[in-house]
Amino acid sequence: MSEHITYTRAIPLRHDVDVFVAGGGPAGVAAALTAARQGRSVFLAEAHTCFGGMGTAAMVPVFMTFSDGVNFLAAGIGREVLAALTAAKGAHSPLPANAIPAELLKRVYDRLLVAAGVQFSFQTTVLDVVATAGHLEQAVCWGKSGLFAVRARMFIDGTGDGDLAAWAGAPFEKGDADGNLMPGTLCSLWADVDVAAWRAAGVNVQELLYKAFKDGHFTVNDPHHPGMWPVGRHVTGGNIGHAFGLDSTDERSLTRHFVEARARLPEFESFYRSYVPGFANLELVGSGALMGVRESRRILGDYVLNVEDFRTRAVFADEIGRYCYPVDIHPSRPDPEHYARFEKEFRETLRYEPGESYGIPYRVLTPRGLDNLLVAGRCVSTDRAIQGSLRVMPGCYITGQAAGMAAALAVEGKTDSRGFPVRNLLLRLQESGAFLPNLG
Ligand SMILES: Cc1cc2nc3c(=O)[nH]c(=O)nc-3n(C[C@H](O)[C@H](O)[C@H](O)COP(=O)(O)OP(=O)(O)OC[C@H]3O[C@@H](n4cnc5c(N)ncnc54)[C@H](O)[C@@H]3O)c2cc1C
Numbered sequence: 001m002s003e004h005i006t007y008t009r010a011i012p013l014r015h016d017v018d019v020f021v022a023g024g025g026p027a028g029v030a031a032a033l034t035a036a037r038q039g040r041s042v043f044l045a046e047a048h049t050c051f052g053g054m055g056t057a058a059m060v061p062v063f064m065t066f067s068d069g070v071n072f073l074a075a076g077i078g079r080e081v082l083a084a085l086t087a088a089k090g091a092h093s094p095l096p097a098n099a100i101p102a103e104l105l106k107r108v109y110d111r112l113l114v115a116a117g118v119q120f121s122f123q124t125t126v127l128d129v130v131a132t133a134g135h136l137e138q139a140v141c142w143g144k145s146g147l148f149a150v151r152a153r154m155f156i157d158g159t160g161d162g163d164l165a166a167w168a169g170a171p172f173e174k175g176d177a178d179g180n181l182m183p184g185t186l187c188s189l190w191a192d193v194d195v196a197a198w199r200a201a202g203v204n205v206q207e208l209l210y211k212a213f214k215d216g217h218f219t220v221n222d223p224h225h226p227g228m229w230p231v232g233r234h235v236t237g238g239n240i241g242h243a244f245g246l247d248s249t250d251e252r253s254l255t256r257h258f259v260e261a262r263a264r265l266p267e268f269e270s271f272y273r274s275y276v277p278g279f280a281n282l283e284l285v286g287s288g289a290l291m292g293v294r295e296s297r298r299i300l301g302d303y304v305l306n307v308e309d310f311r312t313r314a315v316f317a318d319e320i321g322r323y324c325y326p327v328d329i330h331p332s333r334p335d336p337e338h339y340a341r342f343e344k345e346f347r348e349t350l351r352y353e354p355g356e357s358y359g360i361p362y363r364v365l366t367p368r369g370l371d372n373l374l375v376a377g378r379c380v381s382t383d384r385a386i387q388g389s390l391r392v393m394p395g396c397y398i399t400g401q402a403a404g405m406a407a408a409l410a411v412e413g414k415t416d417s418r419g420f421p422v423r424n425l426l427l428r429l430q431e432s433g434a435f436l437p438n439l440g
Helices: 026-037 077-089 102-115 163-167 195-201 204-215 249-274 307-312 334-350 384-390 394-410 422-431
Strands: 013-022 042-045 119-121 126-133 134-145 146-157 172-175 190-191 227-228 235-240 283-287 297-299 318-324 358-361 374-377
Touching: 013 026, 013 134, 013 297, 013 334, 013 394, 026 042, 026 077, 026 102, 026 146, 026 394, 042 146, 077 102, 077 134, 077 394, 119 374, 126 163, 146 394, 163 297, 163 374, 190 384, 204 249, 249 283, 318 394, 318 422, 358 394, 374 394, 384 394
Parallel strands: 013 042, 013 146, 042 119, 146 374
Antiparallel strands: 126 134, 134 146, 172 297, 190 235, 190 283, 227 235, 318 358
16 A cells, blocks of 8 residues: 555653663664663664663574684673673573573663663553754654653664664665575574483584485475574574565564474474474473564665775774674575575685684764764664674674764764764773774
């Protein structure tokens, strides 16, 4: 239907703050914490029931690398979250440092945000912005109490999808030249795994998967199988199966893929039970309450970080951090040709040696045409290749932290996102623990 209606109503102005943050994933959390710790009043609206986004509600089971093998790159908030999670796991935990028991991580985030004095509410969706000539005035939110508005001096988009920036009119790109996006994954939680037996068997799950394809086990023969990770003593988190063709900016697409992905999880249950040692008693106990989304909008900012910057290990005068994860673009179709290309890129070409990294300039956080909105996390201004690297959680802590600090500085100086000397931002970030080796 192409008919439109016009709908007008007065809604309460519920909060009037220095900094408004939309979305409380790793990027939004880092942004809100940083701005609040600089003494700014912050309101964070999170659509879901907890902080953490993909790493909690969507059940992504592990963090990718925080370091380049020599330097701790996600220093500052990233280091603090990792340390708090490690402490929450306890001294005798058998889990590796990067494993995410989601319930522990939810509590870590709750505690940090409460302690920093961030105002927030869950089940609160940002659904619109009021903006004039590239300047945002209010965000319009929906919660169980109804619609309300939040006025702020600075806005940070931590929605992962760049909702706020796109609705405020920022230009963006999505997928490759033909519109292909990385598939999503409905991550899952599995009980009664004999982790020791699995490890001791030393099997290659990928080979077993090919055997299962030959046996006609699956309805979709998807060769790309990230796999299972222990997230408890007898519990694993599954990053398995792909939602091909998912568009996370459209609830109709999300709905279709939730239904399809849930229907296919029993195929993985029987695959693991029958083919993989240690999983004979496997039981599916849950799947993500949020769809795992790898790629959607890339908001275009004052600079577009690109694959050449990855190749040259770029250094920028305005770099707010450095990162190193390989370019990891999951094939958008489950065919061997796409998978072979992915393997080659990931394993051989776009990967660094220890100690190597690329700079992230502040300008990837400043969307073109908007003066008081910053983007952070999965949707910052990059080409598709760099999105495939910077999108992982430690990268999101780096951009989130910088967005929070920049918003705080802008409010302090009564200016906009481009109105303060960038050196002040870098010095302030360094003081708060960020890794900035090129700051002279
Ligand atoms: C299947 C899968 C596997 C992955 N594996 C890894 C891995 O192994 N290691 C790793 O480090 N990274 C991994 N990643 C990447 C990483 O998890 C994400 O890219 C990262 O979490 C993005 O962080 P973010 O803060 O930008 O967004 P998200 O984590 O998506 O968080 C966004 C938050 O904003 C909220 N939100 C969205 N829209 C609105 C709105 N309109 N109003 C209010 N709130 C809103 C959401 O509820 C959510 O909480 C994986 C991702 C996927 C999907």
